[in-house]
Amino acid sequence: MKVQGKAKILTVYLDEADLSRGRPLYLVLLDRLKRDGLSGATAFRAIAGFGVHKTMHSSGILDLSANLPIAVQVIDDAERIAAFLPVLDELVPEGLVTVCDADVVRYVK
Numbered sequence: 001m002k003v004q005g006k007a008k009i010l011t012v013y014l015d016e017a018d019l020s021r022g023r024p025l026y027l028v029l030l031d032r033l034k035r036d037g038l039s040g041a042t043a044f045r046a047i048a049g050f051g052v053h054k055t056m057h058s059s060g061i062l063d064l065s066a067n068l069p070i071a072v073q074v075i076d077d078a079e080r081i082a083a084f085l086p087v088l089d090e091l092v093p094e095g096l097v098t099v100c101d102a103d104v105v106r107y108v109k
Contacts, residue, residue: 007104008081010074012088013096016045017067020091026070032087033074041074075102 018025026043033041049069074081081099088097 001108003106003108005104005106006078007075007102008078009098009100009102010076010081010084011098011100012072012092013098014070014072014092015067015095016070018070018093018095025091026072028091029072032091033072033084036084036087038074038080038084039076041072044071044073045069046071075104 012029014025014029016024016026020028030041030043046069074084085097085099
């Protein structure tokens with residue numbers, strides 16, 4: 001069965017080294033998204049990138065612990081995304097957040 005509808009995409013861009021109380025911030029965000037009942041979330045680790053500080057980060061054969069960009073992304077309805085935005089004010093000391101409209105097609109059994 002195919003289900004179609006409108007949704008929002010929330011993406012939080014961080015650095016791999018960003019911490020919250022000693023834990024990786026992307027894991028803290030994923031835990032909080034799950035706890036708050038959002039539909040699902042994924043953390044993506046980039047192979048290269050730079051941010052506002054213009055420092056290039058990349059993974060290479062000799063890099064054992066590069067500080068790579070991380071994107072945490074969640075797709076849910078507009079109300080749930082809007083309700084979660086104040087949580088980011090508490091948790092994210094530095095980073096970029098985007099919220100975009102999405103047309104969603106979901107295939108379910």
